[in-house]
Amino acid sequence: MVVSHPGQRVGVLADAQNLYHTARSLHTRNIDYEALLDEAVNDRALTRAIAYVIRANSPDEESFFEALEDIGFETRIKDIKTFGDGSKKADWDVGMSLDAVSLAPHVDTVVLITGDGDFARLCRYLRHEGVKVETMGFEESTAEELVEAADHFRNLSDDAEQYLL
Template sequence: MRPIHPSQRVAVLADSQNLYHAAHSLYSRNVDYTELLGAAVDDRNLVRAIAYVIRADSPSEEEFFDALRDIGFETKIKDIKTFADGSQKANWDLGMCLDAVTLAGKIDTFVLCSGDGDFARLCTHLRHEGVRTEVFGFGPSMAEELVEAADSVNDLSADEERYLL
């Protein structure tokens, strides 16, 4: 495990859907992305901050996307798909993994903002490549396999007044 130091190059990838659902199901509140990004970077050198979002045609989502950009996140937007049976799907997992692997040679630390256990294998892979992996998520909804795969875990629930609006 690499020590944390100010010259580390950091990439922050935020799974906005996962954070939204966790914050709403646990607290009925929204995530404070300004605080989240500040804590994730922690006075280190930010290489990229990407928020992965889903466009579902809700009234205030464009304002949310603009706010993320104003905070310092690059937004990657995927439209929700509606199938003939009425079911809907939108998922950024593969795109996030590809971006993380692509960035691995340019960073020292990968910060994943999600509690999704599907990213455990990504964290394990990045650690084997020499990249420190940090996870920020809401403890009660974080997958155990993700917690075990990361170098460090930051439970946003431990300071909900800081990380929630």
């Protein structure tokens, strides 16, 4: 159960790449980021909302980035890197973690919207610093260590229709 009050300061960090791939693979649909942000904030005081996205030069991605900003997210954009062997890489693990640590003194709660188990250590650190940590993700693709490391996990699959377009 999430204990919240209207004065509680919340920071929301959304791993858009993780969410996109999960929603596409599980439901062949896209995420409703407005519904996601509303659920994450849950009538509390939003301090900052940041969405971490990858620029892959695909059609409509710029309008997607603008839509995120219209909803209330700041966007952090990273270009996808292509290596000599043709492999590609782009992730925001370090950037999200640094933002969470920087934001921690200014919030009561950090909501991480991701299923990536790499953030379990970040959860433990934030909790040690006195920050409540909530995570949101689709249970089928959320690492168990992330669920265990957070104070609360919101399974988006419990009401997938609410969070999908």
